[in-house]
Amino acid sequence: MLNYLVRRVLVMIPTLLVISALIFVIIQLPEGDYLTTYIAELESQGESVSKEKIAFLRQQYGLDKSLPEQYFTWLFGMFQGDFGYSFEYDLPVSDVVGDRLLLSFVVSFATILFTWVVAFPIGVYSATHQYSWADHGLTFIGFLGLATPNFLLALVLLYIANIYFGTSIGGLMDPQYVAQPMSFGKFVSVLEHLWVPVLVIGTSGTAGMIRRLRANLLDELQKQYVVTGRAKGLPRMRLLVKYPLRMALNPFVADIGNLLPQVISGAAIVSVVLSLPTTGPMMLTALRSQDMYLAGSFLMFLSMLTVVGMFLSDLALAVLDPRIRLQGGTRR
Amino acid sequence: MKRLGARAGVLLLCGVIAAGPGSGEAQATGYTGSPSLVGPVARGELPLVDARLPENPAMVKLSAQGKLPGRHGGTLRLLMGRTKDVRLMVVYGYARLVGYDESYQIRPDILERIDVVDDKEFTLHLRRGHRWSDGRPFTSEDFRYYWEDTANNPDLSPFGAPNILMVNGKPPTVEIIDDVTVRYRWDAPNPFFLPKLAGTRPLFIYSPAHYLKQFHAKYADARMLAEHVEKAGVRNWAALHNRMDRPYKNNNPDLPSLQPWVNSTRGPSEHFVFVRNSFFHRVDENGLQLPYIDTVVMNIAAGKLIAAKTGAGESDLQARHLSFSDYTFLKKGERRSDNRVHLWQTTKGSHIALYPNMNAEDDAWRKLIRDVRFRRALSMAIDRHELNQVIYYGLATEGNNSVHERSPLYRAEYRKRWAHFDLRAANALLDDMGLTRRDRDGIRQLPDGRAMVVVVETAGEDTEQTDVLELIHDSWLDLGIKLFSKPMQREVFRNRVFAGKTLFAVWGGLENGVPTADMSPRELAPTNQQHLQWPKWGQYFQTKGKTGEAVDMPAPKELLALSNEWVRAPNQKAREAIWHRMLATHADQVYTLGLIAGVPQPVVVNRHLRNVPEKGVYNWEPGAHFGFYRPDTFWFDNAKPIDTQQARR
Numbered sequence: 001m002l003n004y005l006v007r008r009v010l011v012m013i014p015t016l017l018v019i020s021a022l023i024f025v026i027i028q029l030p031e032g033d034y035l036t037t038y039i040a041e042l043e044s045q046g047e048s049v050s051k052e053k054i055a056f057l058r059q060q061y062g063l064d065k066s067l068p069e070q071y072f073t074w075l076f077g078m079f080q081g082d083f084g085y086s087f088e089y090d091l092p093v094s095d096v097v098g099d100r101l102l103l104s105f106v107v108s109f110a111t112i113l114f115t116w117v118v119a120f121p122i123g124v125y126s127a128t129h130q131y132s133w134a135d136h137g138l139t140f141i142g143f144l145g146l147a148t149p150n151f152l153l154a155l156v157l158l159y160i161a162n163i164y165f166g167t168s169i170g171g172l173m174d175p176q177y178v179a180q181p182m183s184f185g186k187f188v189s190v191l192e193h194l195w196v197p198v199l200v201i202g203t204s205g206t207a208g209m210i211r212r213l214r215a216n217l218l219d220e221l222q223k224q225y226v227v228t229g230r231a232k233g234l235p236r237m238r239l240l241v242k243y244p245l246r247m248a249l250n251p252f253v254a255d256i257g258n259l260l261p262q263v264i265s266g267a268a269i270v271s272v273v274l275s276l277p278t279t280g281p282m283m284l285t286a287l288r289s290q291d292m293y294l295a296g297s298f299l300m301f302l303s304m305l306t307v308v309g310m311f312l313s314d315l316a317l318a319v320l321d322p323r324i325r326l327q328g329g330t331r332r
Numbered sequence: 333m334k335r336l337g338a339r340a341g342v343l344l345l346c347g348v349i350a351a352g353p354g355s356g357e358a359q360a361t362g363y364t365g366s367p368s369l370v371g372p373v374a375r376g377e378l379p380l381v382d383a384r385l386p387e388n389p390a391m392v393k394l395s396a397q398g399k400l401p402g403r404h405g406g407t408l409r410l411l412m413g414r415t416k417d418v419r420l421m422v423v424y425g426y427a428r429l430v431g432y433d434e435s436y437q438i439r440p441d442i443l444e445r446i447d448v449v450d451d452k453e454f455t456l457h458l459r460r461g462h463r464w465s466d467g468r469p470f471t472s473e474d475f476r477y478y479w480e481d482t483a484n485n486p487d488l489s490p491f492g493a494p495n496i497l498m499v500n501g502k503p504p505t506v507e508i509i510d511d512v513t514v515r516y517r518w519d520a521p522n523p524f525f526l527p528k529l530a531g532t533r534p535l536f537i538y539s540p541a542h543y544l545k546q547f548h549a550k551y552a553d554a555r556m557l558a559e560h561v562e563k564a565g566v567r568n569w570a571a572l573h574n575r576m577d578r579p580y581k582n583n584n585p586d587l588p589s590l591q592p593w594v595n596s597t598r599g600p601s602e603h604f605v606f607v608r609n610s611f612f613h614r615v616d617e618n619g620l621q622l623p624y625i626d627t628v629v630m631n632i633a634a635g636k637l638i639a640a641k642t643g644a645g646e647s648d649l650q651a652r653h654l655s656f657s658d659y660t661f662l663k664k665g666e667r668r669s670d671n672r673v674h675l676w677q678t679t680k681g682s683h684i685a686l687y688p689n690m691n692a693e694d695d696a697w698r699k700l701i702r703d704v705r706f707r708r709a710l711s712m713a714i715d716r717h718e719l720n721q722v723i724y725y726g727l728a729t730e731g732n733n734s735v736h737e738r739s740p741l742y743r744a745e746y747r748k749r750w751a752h753f754d755l756r757a758a759n760a761l762l763d764d765m766g767l768t769r770r771d772r773d774g775i776r777q778l779p780d781g782r783a784m785v786v787v788v789e790t791a792g793e794d795t796e797q798t799d800v801l802e803l804i805h806d807s808w809l810d811l812g813i814k815l816f817s818k819p820m821q822r823e824v825f826r827n828r829v830f831a832g833k834t835l836f837a838v839w840g841g842l843e844n845g846v847p848t849a850d851m852s853p854r855e856l857a858p859t860n861q862q863h864l865q866w867p868k869w870g871q872y873f874q875t876k877g878k879t880g881e882a883v884d885m886p887a888p889k890e891l892l893a894l895s896n897e898w899v900r901a902p903n904q905k906a907r908e909a910i911w912h913r914m915l916a917t918h919a920d921q922v923y924t925l926g927l928i929a930g931v932p933q934p935v936v937v938n939r940h941l942r943n944v945p946e947k948g949v950y951n952w953e954p955g956a957h958f959g960f961y962r963p964d965t966f967w968f969d970n971a972k973p974i975d976t977q978q979a980r981r
Binding site for chain 1: 641824
């Protein structure tokens with residue numbers, strides 16, 4: 001097992017290196033660089049920039065160096081915790097991302113919590129009461145959640161929240177709290193705003209989760225050991241929780257690998273629509289304006305989380321399900 | 333300085349405030365500061381209002397401009413799409429050495445006086461006693477520092493002084509005459525100098541020397557400077573200095589400023605607070621120091637949400653990120669918020685214009701595009717009236733890409749020539765060119781047998797352009813030309829136009845639709861790569877012949893010559909004559925196909941915010957959006973004066 005762990009960790013390093021090279025190349029693929037985007041924006045407003053100034057800026061931002069040189073500067077910087085410089089914000093990348101990370105975590109964890117709290121009981125209920133009215137009704141609602149485009153739901157909820165509850169549109173708190181330290185008022189304001197994104201981002205995930213849990217559980221419920229257990233006289237609830245439900249949990253655990261990166265990039269589009277101060281919209285604008293170090297660092301961070309998340313979910317699966325365990329004898 | 337630190341006056345001062353509700357501190361000289369500053373003044377953190385103002389402040393006669401003198405106080409909320417938009421406070425603030433007044437004449441503002449001799453010699457007289465927002469004196473030293481230590485420092489400006497300061501490749505002689513007098517002199521006229529100083533994005537020929545010297549290798553202690561550089565994580569001291577010295581970007585809260593409101597928030601943030609510059613140099617006719625409004629708060633939200641937020645009353649003054657299509661929604665918002673929606677004029681030469689590329693790579697097409705009959709036929713085959721009715725509720729002006737009625741250079745023929753809808757005449761023109769062969773679908777054929785299928789490329793940022801093109805598609809089909817529109821990413825779009833791969837491009841029309849004869853007519857001549865109708869000629873001009881192609885057609889050549897002649901023109905009359913010749917050529921030659929102009933810009937204003945005109949002009953250059961109307965003179969009629977009794981204790 002230890003051997004396995006070490007091997008998995010070591011494999012991560014070359015994976016990440018390859019990813020970093022790919023990220024850098026892909027960001028460089030579109031024509032131009034940050035400065036061309038910047039100049040285009042200025043000029044669309046009727047401002048103009050002289051050629052000399054552009055060359056000067058290019059030199060100051062280090063964009064005049066060759067691509068490999070830029071890549072290795074970035075790569076070695078990352079080893080030392082220096083993620084480069086964001087052109088758009090005119091600040092080191094770490095300063096730019098800092099504040100937003102916390103709020104991203106808040107939104108994502110609230111969403112995950114919401115998803116699980118809602119999906120779990122409903123999924124179990126639907127499976128155990130298959131083809132009942134309640135099952136049909138909940139399935140119907142689930143499909144609605146799955147089929148409604150997120151951004152549309154976001155706009156509708158924003159409108160309702162604004163008209164009926166007077167919540168300010170977009171963002172995660174009322175504007176006057178933004179620059180303030182945490183207080184009770186701020187906390188309430190965050191809660192007032194949080195439900196919209198949580199609901200919007202959560203719906204499709206919840207619906208999906210309900211369906212998967214229901215299907216898995218249905219598979220298990222048909223099996224012999226359940227019948228045996230029932231025949232043996234095990235209490236209903238105990239039987240359900242102890243055996244088939246445990247088996248049906250695998251997809252939840254396998255999902256952890258995807259959850260981690262989602263915490264950062266999760267629902268970028270919804271966040272843009274709702275104007276959330278999270279990392280998703282920031283990554284999107286960074287990619288669009290070719291703010292390469294900011295975008296690159298984001299993508300790098302995402303890939304790191306994906307790799308780590310996969311590792312963790314593999315481990316958890318192994319703990320949970322003896323069939324998956326990789327031990328001495330199983331190796332060919 | 334003389335009246336500075338007159339602590340004895342504080343008590344007296346508070347007495348006066350308590351007596352006059354709504355008025356701030358008052359003095360024998362009759363100047364009044366904002367009540368919000370009474371506290372700092374009483375604590376001795378700020379000098380009295382008399383000492384904060386220059387000896388001879390800029391007096392704004394509001395009644396004479398049809399505005400109401402107001403009172404201090406209140407917070408103005410704005411919405412912006414990106415963190416970078418903090419620079420718009422320099423635009424809205426619009427404190428310039430010289431600035432445009434309401435009739436587009438350049439008048440001194442920060443300067444007390446400016447003496448101009450033949451556009452060659454400019455003597456700038458500062459206001460004695462004028463101070464930066466941190467209270468340090470603003471003197472000719474700040475001009476010397478800019479010219480000698482910034483603009484001509486090889487590390488800070490490796491490419492020398494800005495182009496606009498060069499006349500025939502030669503820099504000006506800059507003389508510092510005394511504390512408050514600076515002279516710029518060239519051998520030949522520089523008519524661009526003053527407009528640039530008055531510009532929306534102005535040229536700053538002064539910088540706060542007392543602040544910046546700590547980042548300048550010539551003045552700063554080497555060890556301290558190295559520490560600063562290290563801390564900021566930049567390459568060298570020059571990069572650090574440049575980063576600190578960004579009066580336009582406005583992202584350094586420590587940089588002293590002369591604007592009415594000063595940034596107090598260090599980014600990144602979603603919430604920027606701008607506080608009043610207590611040393612601002614303007615006063616109203618009652619002696620109240622401007623700006624009236626104490627604080628400006630700028631909230632950053634996604635651009636697409638700004639219309640919704642504005643409609644819900646989350647902004648007090650908003651035009652940015654609102655477009656005409658939001659008008660009905662915003663109007664509905666009037667009912668549930670304190671907002672009023674006005675429609676302001678926009679003054680681009682044309683809201684949307686088609687640019688046939690005279691430098692197109694394709695030989696057959698280029699030949700056609702260069703034939704004026706072809707361009708005229710295309711222009712006459714556009715039903716501008718229909719466009720106006722269908723997309724702009726008939727509120728816009730139909731016609732060419734030319735100057736507006738507000739401009740003294742306006743003539744109806746410039747807007748109307750070849751812009752009436754006449755398919756018969758248009759078809760006749762094309763037949764006359766020998767393009768008579770048509771295929772089975774009725775599409776005309778090029779001389780080499782290809783069908784006349786035009787791809788019009790757009791930067792694809794909104795659907796409006798595609799909607800407009802869809803309508804043009806129908807009428808061009810009657811001309812025997814098939815139109816496709818192709819949206820693409822903006823940089824790709826521009827590069828394709830520059831390279832001549834694009835036949836037709838869509839973009840806004842002339843930037844300045846309200847020029848006076850004293851403004852440069854360069855936009856009408858092939859002088860810039862950004863002119864999508866002749867990018868290669870423009871590039872040739874800009875790079876002084878290193879890249880691009882020389883102009884090889886008589887009419888554009890003449891335009892170029894006229895534009896050069898304008899620079900040397902001895903007086904306004906001559907300049908006006910040149911303008912008219914260029915405008916006439918443009919209208920007759922149809923270099924750009926203007927469609928619709930004066931599409932109204934919705935401006936949402938809080939009901940309590942006074943002095944914002946109902947009918948205004950919304951333009952970038954000249955105009956500075958709201959800056960033209962001097963937001964420092966806007967005031968809230970419901971602003972509560974700060975409790976001055978508190979300050980007394």
